[in-house]
Amino acid sequence: MLAARASTRNAQRIARSFATVADSAGLKVAAVDYNQPTSAVTFLVKAGSRFESKPGVAHALKNFAFKSTAKRSAIGTVRESELYGGVLSASLGREHLALTAEFLRGDEEFFVDVLSSFVTSAKYTRHEFEEYVAPVVEGEVTAASADPATQAIELAHALAFRSGLGSSLFAPSHNSITAEDIKSYAKSAFTKGNIAVIGTGIDPSVLTQLVEKSLGTAPAAGTTSSPASSYFGGESRTEAHGGPQTVFIGFGVAGVPSAELAVLAAHLSPEAAVKWSQGLSPIAAAIPQGTSVQSVYLPYSDATLVGLLVQGGNAADVKAAGKAAVQALKSAASGISAEELKKAVAKAKFAAASAVDSRDGLVSVLGSKVLAGSTTTLDATLSSFDGLTATAFKTATSALLKGKPTRIPIQALSLAFTAKWYLPETFSHNDCDVIVVINREDIGGSAVPPSKRGASKSVNGESPWGSGCFEINVHSSPWVSGRIESFLD
Amino acid sequence: MVGPLSISLAPYVKASRTLSTWIKPIANWYANASGYRKYGFKYDDLLVEERPDVQRALSRLTTREKYDRAYRLKRASQASVLHGPLPKEQWLKPEEDVRYLVPHVLDVVKEDAERLKWDTMKVTRK
Numbered sequence: 001m002l003a004a005r006a007s008t009r010n011a012q013r014i015a016r017s018f019a020t021v022a023d024s025a026g027l028k029v030a031a032v033d034y035n036q037p038t039s040a041v042t043f044l045v046k047a048g049s050r051f052e053s054k055p056g057v058a059h060a061l062k063n064f065a066f067k068s069t070a071k072r073s074a075i076g077t078v079r080e081s082e083l084y085g086g087v088l089s090a091s092l093g094r095e096h097l098a099l100t101a102e103f104l105r106g107d108e109e110f111f112v113d114v115l116s117s118f119v120t121s122a123k124y125t126r127h128e129f130e131e132y133v134a135p136v137v138e139g140e141v142t143a144a145s146a147d148p149a150t151q152a153i154e155l156a157h158a159l160a161f162r163s164g165l166g167s168s169l170f171a172p173s174h175n176s177i178t179a180e181d182i183k184s185y186a187k188s189a190f191t192k193g194n195i196a197v198i199g200t201g202i203d204p205s206v207l208t209q210l211v212e213k214s215l216g217t218a219p220a221a222g223t224t225s226s227p228a229s230s231y232f233g234g235e236s237r238t239e240a241h242g243g244p245q246t247v248f249i250g251f252g253v254a255g256v257p258s259a260e261l262a263v264l265a266a267h268l269s270p271e272a273a274v275k276w277s278q279g280l281s282p283i284a285a286a287i288p289q290g291t292s293v294q295s296v297y298l299p300y301s302d303a304t305l306v307g308l309l310v311q312g313g314n315a316a317d318v319k320a321a322g323k324a325a326v327q328a329l330k331s332a333a334s335g336i337s338a339e340e341l342k343k344a345v346a347k348a349k350f351a352a353a354s355a356v357d358s359r360d361g362l363v364s365v366l367g368s369k370v371l372a373g374s375t376t377t378l379d380a381t382l383s384s385f386d387g388l389t390a391t392a393f394k395t396a397t398s399a400l401l402k403g404k405p406t407r408i409p410i411q412a413l414s415l416a417f418t419a420k421w422y423l424p425e426t427f428s429h430n431d432c433d434v435i436v437v438i439n440r441e442d443i444g445g446s447a448v449p450p451s452k453r454g455a456s457k458s459v460n461g462e463s464p465w466g467s468g469c470f471e472i473n474v475h476s477s478p479w480v481s482g483r484i485e486s487f488l489d
Numbered sequence: 490m491v492g493p494l495s496i497s498l499a500p501y502v503k504a505s506r507t508l509s510t511w512i513k514p515i516a517n518w519y520a521n522a523s524g525y526r527k528y529g530f531k532y533d534d535l536l537v538e539e540r541p542d543v544q545r546a547l548s549r550l551t552t553r554e555k556y557d558r559a560y561r562l563k564r565a566s567q568a569s570v571l572h573g574p575l576p577k578e579q580w581l582k583p584e585e586d587v588r589y590l591v592p593h594v595l596d597v598v599k600e601d602a603e604r605l606k607w608d609t610m611k612v613t614r615k
């Protein structure tokens with residue numbers, strides 16, 4: 001009760017001080033000031049991996065942030081920011097690229113200038129790309145591929161949404177990105193219609209004035225758009241290279257994220273509210289020791305991915321935990337008790353409200369809405385939870401579960417036999433976008449229909465279609481995903 | 490000589506129209522007479538490369554430029570083994586003698602100077 005009241009109070013404060021300005025120059029500026037000792041300014045750009053022109057360009061652009069511009073060199077930016085005691089950071093989401101500067105109050109003029117000079121006049125030189133950007137991109141890709149959870153979420157997006165939201169946050173490990181690609185992507189992305197400026201701990205009028213002054217030269221061209229997302233789903237099995245055994249089981253749905261799915265994720269989450277205790281979620285009691293289940297709720301502007309990420313030391317435990325997770329999902333679809341719903345709603349509401357407390361959370365929650373030009377308050381988000389009924393929850397959940405599930409098992413390399421098979425014919429990508437893995441453990445399962453066998457190509461004299469199951473990993477290319485679909489239908 | 494490039498009056502000469510009309514023919518004659526073009530070299534191939542800054546500049550050449558440079562060096566070494574210049578049709582034409590490396594060297598020098606400036610800067614509070 002107290003928490004609810006506190007969050008409402010918080011929301012009112014935001015509602016009062018959150019200014020959304022669509023000024024004459026077409027820039028969207030919003031700022032909140034809670035009288036924090038530090039300020040932060042984020043340039044949120046519609047330049048996430050969803051809009052990228054070539055796989056990995058968005059990732060490379062993120063790492064190009066704060067390199068040399070017409071105004072100052074890369075080292076100048078870093079050293080000068082250090083003198084001011086500020087922190088510059090860039091983070092990439094599937095929809096947005098966030099360029100953030102955090103600094104002491106009073107230094108806003110310099111840091112807004114740093115951000116806007118990158119947006120308007122970055123040089124994207126070839127040598128900077130080769131000397132600084134490419135190694136970092138490679139490092140991040142390696143780190144991500146070593147983490148089964150990240151890999152599972154990436155693959156889940158690729159299978160769930162294919163193109164658009166399906167494109168990976170990370171560049172392909174063998175890519176052909178050049179500085180020119182990044183430059184042209186940045187040129188198309190860094191337009192006034194694509195940028196929202198969000199400040200915390202800064203006076204809205206000051207920020208608006210600074211931004212108007214410094215971003216006045218940005219091209220005014222319209223916003224980037226991508227085709228509306230649709231959900232596909234599917235299954236992909238991948239080898240893990242170290243790390244725990246991982247399974248992601250999820251469902252997606254196209255359309256604006258609904259409160260029901262946030263509540264579902266909160267209902268399923270076995271995370272305990274108190275340390276060293278077991279959560280009250282239906283999953284928590286059923287999972288074996290040493291296995292973890294995390295609920296994943298990823299809302300985007302026009303789609304949502306909800307799921308459970310199961311991780312554990314050995315395959316048997318993960319299987320048991322996965323079964324419990326699926327059981328919980330199914331029983332949620334057939335309706336939950338009013339009390340459970342109340343609990344889940346409170347949990348989801350707290351998560352939504354407390355996200356706004358942190359700077360990152362504020363930017364991610366409100367940024368997309370500011371970009372869309374809608375004035376938003378936390379109240380609106382929270383009140384959508386209030387009206388939620390058990391029947392609405394049941395309808396939404398069962399509709400979600402009617403879709404094709406996305407299953408991503410990532411196993412340690414324990415398979416007796418794996419083979420890689422590349423799509424023939426016009427498939428000319430050097431990167432292995434499609435790998436069909438034959439898993440001997442699964443032999444005896446459903447094989448490819450005989451009508452498709454003629455189209456297969458054998459590897460080392462063995463026909464992949466002939467014996468046993470097959471798995472397909474679709475990494476990034478929308479063209480390939482489309483092709484596979486037509487191939488298997 | 491501190492930097493990777495020797496002291497040059499060329500910018501001063503180029504800036505003055507009279508001077509450049511007088512000196513250019515002599516300079517062209519001198520460049521030809523120095524004979525590196527007979528070995529297929531460009532002038533920038535002769536730049537002292539045993540320095541970290543020039544090495545960094547060399548790493549910034551495009552793949553094509555790197556390949557061509559290596560080819561010219563090998564060809565000239567072979568000519569040296571044979572104790573004579575290349576056949577005349579392989580001599581470098583004056584119009585091909587472009588400064589492909591110097592812009593990168595200047596960039597690197599500028600970056601190093603800037604780094605030194607930031608490293609040795611004294612901060613004063615206003």
